Amino acid sequence: MEEKSKNKFSIIVPTYNERLNIALLVYLVFKHLRDVDFEIIVVDDGSPDGTQEVVKQLQQLYGEDRILLRPRPRKLGLGTAYVHGLKHASGNFVVIMDADLSHHPKYLPSFIKKQLETGADMVTGTRYVKGGGVHGWNLMRKLTSRGANVLAHTLLWPGVSDLTGSFRLYRKSVLEDVISSCVSKGYVFQMEMIVRASRKGYHIEEVPITFVDRVFGSSKLGGSEIVEYLKGLAYLLVTT
Amino acid sequence: MQLCLAHKWIAEQFIIANSMKHVVKILTLVVAITAFWIGLLQTSVVPCSHTWLLPIYFIVSLGCYGLLMVGIGLICFPTCPQEALLLQQDIKEAKEYLKRNKIDVGSD
Numbered sequence: 001m002e003e004k005s006k007n008k009f010s011i012i013v014p015t016y017n018e019r020l021n022i023a024l025l026v027y028l029v030f031k032h033l034r035d036v037d038f039e040i041i042v043v044d045d046g047s048p049d050g051t052q053e054v055v056k057q058l059q060q061l062y063g064e065d066r067i068l069l070r071p072r073p074r075k076l077g078l079g080t081a082y083v084h085g086l087k088h089a090s091g092n093f094v095v096i097m098d099a100d101l102s103h104h105p106k107y108l109p110s111f112i113k114k115q116l117e118t119g120a121d122m123v124t125g126t127r128y129v130k131g132g133g134v135h136g137w138n139l140m141r142k143l144t145s146r147g148a149n150v151l152a153h154t155l156l157w158p159g160v161s162d163l164t165g166s167f168r169l170y171r172k173s174v175l176e177d178v179i180s181s182c183v184s185k186g187y188v189f190q191m192e193m194i195v196r197a198s199r200k201g202y203h204i205e206e207v208p209i210t211f212v213d214r215v216f217g218s219s220k221l222g223g224s225e226i227v228e229y230l231k232g233l234a235y236l237l238v239t240t
Numbered sequence: 241m242q243l244c245l246a247h248k249w250i251a252e253q254f255i256i257a258n259s260m261k262h263v264v265k266i267l268t269l270v271v272a273i274t275a276f277w278i279g280l281l282q283t284s285v286v287p288c289s290h291t292w293l294l295p296i297y298f299i300v301s302l303g304c305y306g307l308l309m310v311g312i313g314l315i316c317f318p319t320c321p322q323e324a325l326l327l328q329q330d331i332k333e334a335k336e337y338l339k340r341n342k343i344d345v346g347s348d
């Protein structure tokens with residue numbers, strides 16, 4: 001109990017054109033984290049749709065100490081967005097989640113509970129266990145996801161079931177340590193984070209989450225993802 | 241005493257294995273398997289013609305394992321259609337709240 005009251009959670013949310021989603025997300029976070037000390041750090045990369053104006057309105061409503069806007073002038077990528085947000089985090093735990101509502105804030109309490117129960121350094125949301133799942137993927141997307149997963153498991157033996165999910169809770173010092181040794185981008189970045197954490201011997205736990213593909217806004221990751229993924233896999237094989 | 245030494249040896253192996261890059265681990269495994277195979281060839285406990293085919297069997301079964309795992313993964317792919325409905329409700333609720341508090345999120 002003592003321990004519980006001391007913990008503070010910094011929720012880092014990178015956004016790019018998430019005007020509507022960020023408002024919905026903030027409401028849902030406040031709804032589901034009632035008696036927890038937390039702050040939301042929004043890292044917006046100069047979204048042209050006015051995401052920052054919405055965040056400022058939310059600050060008026062919820063308080064500037066609860067919602068921190070830490071923007072950057074232009075689109076500089078996800079990996080560095082986390083590093084940037086982390087610099088401003090005042091909690092001893094950090095949660096990383098997407099703004100597009102495919103990571104539902106209702107799972108936050110189960111992340112926190114799991115950490116408290118096990119004392120883990122990192123709790124990762126997994127879609128591929130009982131109680132988890134995905135909605136809104138077509139057959140092709142499922143096939144690539146499964147193929148990628150089997151390949152990564154046979155080659156890397158990571159010890160966790162969901163490598164590319166990015167809904168995770170970290171002890172702050174652990175995130176700082178792991179993120180400083182990561183260089184990849186996109187999906188490979190999430191994989192690199194967890195593989196490196198596992199190689200460094202950090203205690204990793206999993207909780208089931210469901211993943212509903214984004215309803216509003218458009219996807220920003222695209223292009224030759226499969227090639228990038230294979231390159232990333234090779235890179236992780238020789239460097240970890 | 242013997243036991244103690246054995247423990248120490250195992251612990252050392254673990255440390256070596258942990259500091260090894262992952263490719264090295266996999267290559268070690270490959271080398272070990274190859275050595276075993278060459279051993280089989282030379283001692284010819286099993287007929288030579290069979291031993292020569294073993295690598296092919298090995299690769300084929302590895303491929304089958306991969307396909308099987310992907311297949312099982314696809315068939316048992318966990319889906320959650322009810323979650324999409326719940327999310328729609330949450331969105332509606334959130335939108336109403338935001339509207340009441342005069343947060344302008346646009347018409348969409």
Ligand SMILES: Nc1nc2c(ncn2[C@@H]2O[C@H](COP(=O)(O)OP(=O)(O)OP(=O)(O)O)[C@@H](O)[C@H]2O)c(=O)[nH]1
Pocket residue numbers: 013014015016017018043044045075076077078081097098099100102213214218219220221
């Ligand atoms: N700050 C910042 N945020 C970004 C950038 N790219 C994406 N994001 C945000 O990162 C999160 C994940 O991006 P998505 O586009 O949803 O990526 P995804 O989930 O792999 O793709 P979808 O299938 O479309 O959901 C969202 O909250 C985005 O707004 C970026 O360059 N900078």
Ligand SMILES: [Mg+2]
Pocket residue numbers: 098100102214
């Ligand atoms: Mg998304």
